[in-house]
Amino acid sequence: MAGRPTDSQLLRILTAALEEADQAVVLFAPSTRRIRWANRAFSAWTGVPPDQVPGQDVRFCLGDAGARLDRAVQKLRSRPSGRDHLDLVLEIPLRPRRDIEVSLILVRLSEKRRLVAAYLTDVTDRAGRQAALAAETRFLRSVLAPALQPIIVTDARGRITLFNRGARELLGFSEDEVVGRKYIQEFYEGNAAHEVMNRSRAADHGGAGFLDGYEAILISRARERVPVWLTMHLLYGEDGQESGTVTFVRDMRPMAEVERRLEEVQMQLIHADKMASLGKLAAGVAHEINNPLGGILLFGGLLLEDMDFSDPRREDMDRIVQEARRCKEIVNSLLDFAHQRRRYQEPVDLNAAVDQCMALLGGKALFHNVEVERALADNLPLVVGNPSQIKQVFTNIVTNAVDAMEGEGRLVLRSGCDASGGEVWVSFTDTGPGMPPPVRARIFEPFFTTKEPGRGTGLGLSLSYNIMRMHRGDIRVGDGAEGGTTFTVVFPMPEGESCEP
Numbered sequence: 001m002a003g004r005p006t007d008s009q010l011l012r013i014l015t016a017a018l019e020e021a022d023q024a025v026v027l028f029a030p031s032t033r034r035i036r037w038a039n040r041a042f043s044a045w046t047g048v049p050p051d052q053v054p055g056q057d058v059r060f061c062l063g064d065a066g067a068r069l070d071r072a073v074q075k076l077r078s079r080p081s082g083r084d085h086l087d088l089v090l091e092i093p094l095r096p097r098r099d100i101e102v103s104l105i106l107v108r109l110s111e112k113r114r115l116v117a118a119y120l121t122d123v124t125d126r127a128g129r130q131a132a133l134a135a136e137t138r139f140l141r142s143v144l145a146p147a148l149q150p151i152i153v154t155d156a157r158g159r160i161t162l163f164n165r166g167a168r169e170l171l172g173f174s175e176d177e178v179v180g181r182k183y184i185q186e187f188y189e190g191n192a193a194h195e196v197m198n199r200s201r202a203a204d205h206g207g208a209g210f211l212d213g214y215e216a217i218l219i220s221r222a223r224e225r226v227p228v229w230l231t232m233h234l235l236y237g238e239d240g241q242e243s244g245t246v247t248f249v250r251d252m253r254p255m256a257e258v259e260r261r262l263e264e265v266q267m268q269l270i271h272a273d274k275m276a277s278l279g280k281l282a283a284g285v286a287h288e289i290n291n292p293l294g295g296i297l298l299f300g301g302l303l304l305e306d307m308d309f310s311d312p313r314r315e316d317m318d319r320i321v322q323e324a325r326r327c328k329e330i331v332n333s334l335l336d337f338a339h340q341r342r343r344y345q346e347p348v349d350l351n352a353a354v355d356q357c358m359a360l361l362g363g364k365a366l367f368h369n370v371e372v373e374r375a376l377a378d379n380l381p382l383v384v385g386n387p388s389q390i391k392q393v394f395t396n397i398v399t400n401a402v403d404a405m406e407g408e409g410r411l412v413l414r415s416g417c418d419a420s421g422g423e424v425w426v427s428f429t430d431t432g433p434g435m436p437p438p439v440r441a442r443i444f445e446p447f448f449t450t451k452e453p454g455r456g457t458g459l460g461l462s463l464s465y466n467i468m469r470m471h472r473g474d475i476r477v478g479d480g481a482e483g484g485t486t487f488t489v490v491f492p493m494p495e496g497e498s499c500e501p
């Protein structure tokens with residue numbers, strides 16, 4: 001049997017193998033620190049010819065770092081067997097200074113004989129690079145972390161390494177909840193993360209490694225869908241492999257709000273334009289009709305006066321005069337609408353105006369089965385306006401509500417004050433059938449009515465709308481309780497007034 005190689009045989013085999021290694025290797029006695037053997041790389045590194053190395057104290061080339069090596073060897077010797085390996089980095093006072101990583105292994109040759117094998121690796125450059133990288137990373141973090149623009153940095157697998165202030169504010173997570181714990185994929189709705197990675201790797205979205213703009217939905221901590229616009233950069237390590245991502249996020253919600261408002265203003269402009277042309281047309285027509293109508297009323301009235309009470313034509317004549325009077329009323333409202341005169345304005349108590357309207361209307365037959373709930377706010381600030389015009393607006397709205405409920409239901413009157421919006425308002429909620437969207441879109445148009453001929457002219461709301469515009473206010477339409485409608489008449493808060501009683 002060839003048997004186990006002896007210790008010295010083993011040593012020869014190992015030293016032969018290590019002789020040619022690039023790394024400097026040296027074997028020395030742990031007690032005396034005398035070198036027993038070193039490879040070629042060690043001689044080259046220390047500048048001592050190979051035949052002069054054995055017998056030297058291993059500390060000869062270490063300068064001040066020799067003491068640290070001593071302590072390390074001491075530590076290694078006192079450890080229980082099985083923990084025979086220790087790494088340390090020594091600063092060697094060569095010129096220029098080098099950082100040498102020393103791996104020490106205590107080799108137990110027998111119960112008494114031990115050797116220390118030391119592998120020496122020059123890590124000066126590696127350490128320098130790492131320090132530079134760490135400094136760069138620290139710099140970037142200090143710049144990105146407090147930024148208001150949301151920025152998310154991840155490692156190659158998508159795990160979050162930086163979740164800056166902007167990102168925290170946008171998505172509502174704290175740094176502790178996210179960094180090192182969550183993956184960026186978890187924030188995307190659906191499979192968007194996959195799409196973002198694919199696009200950023202492809203060349204046709206701003207160049208490989210860069211995604212120039214992508215619309216996505218992120219999910220916040222409160223499970224809200226946040227529409228965002230993303231720009232993403234892939235990060236690459238020195239080996240050319242992907243090492244992470246940096247994503248810049250823009251919250252698109254304010255943009256959506258601006259677009260919505262723009263659309264609203266556009267609609268208002270179209271409406272105002274339509275009203276202006278209709279106003280001119282109405283003024284022209286009313287003016288032309290007013291004179292002949294005056295003639296009809298005058299001569300009709302004269303004829304009626306001359307007729308005997310027993311005359312069978314009297315009833316017809318009476319009807320002609322009545323209808324002509326109705327026409328005159330319509331023409332007058334048309335002229336009102338067309339002229340849009342700014343009337344004398346004074347402080348007006350809106351609650352009192354509502355009460356006066358209700359007192360006038362309440363007696364009408366159609367109101368008998370309508371329950372009126374009065375929920376007007378106390379201490380409502382006075383507004384500035386023309387009292388009779390304001391009452392005209394309220395009357396139109398209340399009449400419409402009662403018409404819609406066909407005389408049966410509940411009308412709730414509310415008023416209030418919105419300090420933040422600087423508004424004072426009165427609202428009228430009915431339990432009628434409500435309005436389908438196509439009707440709601442047209443109610444402020446002059447002559448738009450869904451009522452049968454003779455029952456409505458379609459001028460009530462368009463007049464009211466104009467009156468409110470002259471008061472720098474507004475009429476808003478919303479759903480009421482139980483499927484009905486709510487009309488809210490809004491006035492600007494007069495200067496010097498406030499919601500406080």
Ligand SMILES: Nc1ncnc2c1ncn2[C@@H]1O[C@H](COP(=O)(O)OP(=O)(O)OP(=O)(O)O)[C@@H](O)[C@H]1O
Nearest residue numbers: 400401404443449450451456457458459460461485
């Ligand atoms: N409270 C309401 N519930 C349901 N529909 C309503 C309500 N208020 C108004 N409308 C709708 O709006 C239309 C226009 O109202 P507007 O007051 O301008 O004209 P009108 O009531 O039809 O006629 P006029 O007021 O000139 O006699 C109505 O015909 C009706 O279809």
Ligand SMILES: [Mg+2]
Nearest residue numbers: 396400460461
């Ligand atoms: Mg009406």
